Amino acid sequence: MAQLSYVSGSVGLITLQNPPVNVLSAATRQGIMESMKKALNDPKVKSVVICGQNGVFCAGADIKEFGPNISGPSIVPLIYDIEVANKPVVAAIEGSALGGGLELALTCHYRIAHSKTRLGLPEVTLGLLPGAGGTQLLPRLIGIPASLELITTGRHITAAEALQLGLVDHVTQSDTVDSAVKFALSVEGEPLDSRRISKRPCPHLPDLDAVFEAVMQKVRQKFYGAIAPIACVQAVRAAATLPFSEGMKREQQLMSTLFTSGQARALQYSFFAQRAVGRWSMPSGASWNTSKARPVHRAAVLGLGTMGRGITVALAQAGVSVVAVEIQEKQLNEAREHVYATLERGAQQSGVSPSCANITYSHDIQAVADVDLVIEAVLEDLSLKEKVFQQLSAICKPGTLLCSNTSSLDLNCLASQTKNPELVVGMHFFAPAHVMKLLEVVYGSKSSPEAVATAMQLGKKMGKISVAVGNCRGFVGNRMLKPYIEQSYFLLEEGATPELVDKALEEFGFPMGVFRMSDLSGLDVGWRVRKEDGLAEPVGTSGQITRLRGGRRYSPLGDILCEHGRFGQKTGLGWYQYGRPGGRVAKSDPWVFNLLEEYRARLGLTARPIDQQEVLERCLYSLINEGLCILEEGFASSPEDIDVIYVFGYGWPKHRGGPMFYASMVGLATVLERLDHYYRSNPDVPSLKPCKLLRQLVASGSPPVHKWKEITKKIQNRL
Numbered sequence: 001m002a003q004l005s006y007v008s009g010s011v012g013l014i015t016l017q018n019p020p021v022n023v024l025s026a027a028t029r030q031g032i033m034e035s036m037k038k039a040l041n042d043p044k045v046k047s048v049v050i051c052g053q054n055g056v057f058c059a060g061a062d063i064k065e066f067g068p069n070i071s072g073p074s075i076v077p078l079i080y081d082i083e084v085a086n087k088p089v090v091a092a093i094e095g096s097a098l099g100g101g102l103e104l105a106l107t108c109h110y111r112i113a114h115s116k117t118r119l120g121l122p123e124v125t126l127g128l129l130p131g132a133g134g135t136q137l138l139p140r141l142i143g144i145p146a147s148l149e150l151i152t153t154g155r156h157i158t159a160a161e162a163l164q165l166g167l168v169d170h171v172t173q174s175d176t177v178d179s180a181v182k183f184a185l186s187v188e189g190e191p192l193d194s195r196r197i198s199k200r201p202c203p204h205l206p207d208l209d210a211v212f213e214a215v216m217q218k219v220r221q222k223f224y225g226a227i228a229p230i231a232c233v234q235a236v237r238a239a240a241t242l243p244f245s246e247g248m249k250r251e252q253q254l255m256s257t258l259f260t261s262g263q264a265r266a267l268q269y270s271f272f273a274q275r276a277v278g279r280w281s282m283p284s285g286a287s288w289n290t291s292k293a294r295p296v297h298r299a300a301v302l303g304l305g306t307m308g309r310g311i312t313v314a315l316a317q318a319g320v321s322v323v324a325v326e327i328q329e330k331q332l333n334e335a336r337e338h339v340y341a342t343l344e345r346g347a348q349q350s351g352v353s354p355s356c357a358n359i360t361y362s363h364d365i366q367a368v369a370d371v372d373l374v375i376e377a378v379l380e381d382l383s384l385k386e387k388v389f390q391q392l393s394a395i396c397k398p399g400t401l402l403c404s405n406t407s408s409l410d411l412n413c414l415a416s417q418t419k420n421p422e423l424v425v426g427m428h429f430f431a432p433a434h435v436m437k438l439l440e441v442v443y444g445s446k447s448s449p450e451a452v453a454t455a456m457q458l459g460k461k462m463g464k465i466s467v468a469v470g471n472c473r474g475f476v477g478n479r480m481l482k483p484y485i486e487q488s489y490f491l492l493e494e495g496a497t498p499e500l501v502d503k504a505l506e507e508f509g510f511p512m513g514v515f516r517m518s519d520l521s522g523l524d525v526g527w528r529v530r531k532e533d534g535l536a537e538p539v540g541t542s543g544q545i546t547r548l549r550g551g552r553r554y555s556p557l558g559d560i561l562c563e564h565g566r567f568g569q570k571t572g573l574g575w576y577q578y579g580r581p582g583g584r585v586a587k588s589d590p591w592v593f594n595l596l597e598e599y600r601a602r603l604g605l606t607a608r609p610i611d612q613q614e615v616l617e618r619c620l621y622s623l624i625n626e627g628l629c630i631l632e633e634g635f636a637s638s639p640e641d642i643d644v645i646y647v648f649g650y651g652w653p654k655h656r657g658g659p660m661f662y663a664s665m666v667g668l669a670t671v672l673e674r675l676d677h678y679y680r681s682n683p684d685v686p687s688l689k690p691c692k693l694l695r696q697l698v699a700s701g702s703p704p705v706h707k708w709k710e711i712t713k714k715i716q717n718r719l
Ligand SMILES: C[C@H](O)[C@H](C)C(=O)SCCNC(=O)CCNC(=O)[C@H](O)C(C)(C)COP(=O)([O-])OP(=O)([O-])OC[C@H]1O[C@@H](n2cnc3c(N)ncnc32)[C@H](O)[C@@H]1OP(=O)([O-])[O-]
Pocket: 020, 021, 023, 059, 060, 061, 062, 063, 064, 075, 096, 098, 099, 100, 101, 103, 122, 123, 126, 128, 129, 130, 131, 132, 134, 272, 275, 276
């Protein structure tokens, strides 16, 4: 929907009306077309201003309309009618001008932006490219290098940067539409040829081939496996080498290869999944729109180790006043320096003044007495955390929310140590806590919906993507990681090497394979959890190795490495060698090969050839199966929750949507058939046994992901 009105005598004002962000739906495109025609044919109208309702210009094409049969006027001829118009057209840009929204502004003759506007061509983040001429117009306006950077990253830029680049003509602090109308009046009757960007030549670049070669190499590396960034480079190259109309044809051709691609579907699914997780619900029926969050003005962080420091930085950067508590003086001083340095660095990058003043440090737990919320981040030890929750419950003012950053311990145990278990929730951050976007908000059996709502809202304020999940062992992310790691160990026993397994997973798109990732996070972390679970038994001098725990197959390979002090990067030795403690570059280690050979020989295991497909099927399908169990048991309320957790917390390649979406793309029947196949030959590995929900989904015709919730409900009601 778009509406034409008349202002200041001779200006036609076209207002996009499609809340909340005025996307170019079929009706909006129709409205623009009709309004433009009317304005151009009306002799009283000497100039036109285009703006968006509710302080947002336009967030681009309507992603919800993407599919084989898009109705309504096509966007390209629509916006080029604007460029050829014989009356000046001024874009009044507020809020956001993204994708097709910026392309619309680029076909206007002038662009006036409010200082708080964000502009960009983020199509690549949706598996696409700017398909309404953005790859041809932007280089002609701001040059090739800047266009390549903006289009291959999809980065949103500020109005100030846009002015500097020449993308907008003027930036205003006051009413944007007023400014644009005044500007339009000032250019009425002026010649427009020089304002038609498509008519301009693309600025010459002396070392064109070298520039494109370098950018192509960079995007292939940085966005490993993603096809859209490559197509973006190819499209901009057309702008540099072809006349506009030929360049447009090339852009359309490349866009058509991306539009129907699996990657585009996965990335668009991820776009909406990120928004869907904010609409959380609990098995009790309580949810985001029935629960009121409490304001959090002052928060405390207890325990200033690696995680505590990151959480303190993230809170301060979100403008929350923080009480940072660490009982050990030395650790407290180190933390103070680390937090200060991190905030300083952040301030330099964002150009915003550092928020150090928001933080007070103390080594006395009494200092948390009057805060609204406490995040406990002490060592991952149940008895220690229980003591801390007893203390907090005694010290804190009534109503203070008590949150734990535990990554696997039972939240109900912590809550039972307090007077008000309804005020206890988990806030599981991911390292580094001031960088990683994901936050698992964990509700226990007594957590109140208000407590969950408050933690979810605080997470959003900290710039996190927060997902509400139930309190099972390892919550969602770590619980699914267990069968994934387990399978990788079994594959080593059967003949694989860490290199082969990691190669398969990295070619799939993970930034790091399971063994390199384990070396980074520290093998001793998992070892401690396996010991707590009574799984890791010392092999020691007896040399007796058993591969069964409670009737289930268990591989002690990881324990053996830890017994040799091989904790990964931190000791310089793990599944790979790193040259020195803290080394980052992984090199194959003959010691590991010898260990595997000796281990197999001692257990009478015969190595066999294992290919990448088997690695992917066993590691990913067992992880997916565990995810489906979590849905079945109600510890996650939707497949989107699981996919957002894996994409933003565990390095699952975004262009593959997440474990649940990937399973639907591969075909649930295939996942079921492969798991059945592996379970038949490994009956002592329960994580390979297909769960009820998987069988039910296949029996129901393998519906698309967004239909799983209703089938899951049916199963839960039967349970
Ligand atoms: C030809 C052309 O070249 C090509 C092909 C294209 O143009 S492709 C399209 C390119 N455009 C984009 O990539 C911009 C995507 N949007 C955003 O980045 C953000 O939305 C925002 C603009 C910065 C606002 O953020 P926000 O935090 O204030 O609100 P929100 O919660 O995100 O959004 C508010 C509501 O609007 C919905 N929404 C936002 N953008 C949308 C879009 N482009 N299409 C459909 N729905 C959209 C969103 O799902 C949510 O719905 P619901 O959850 O309430 O039901």
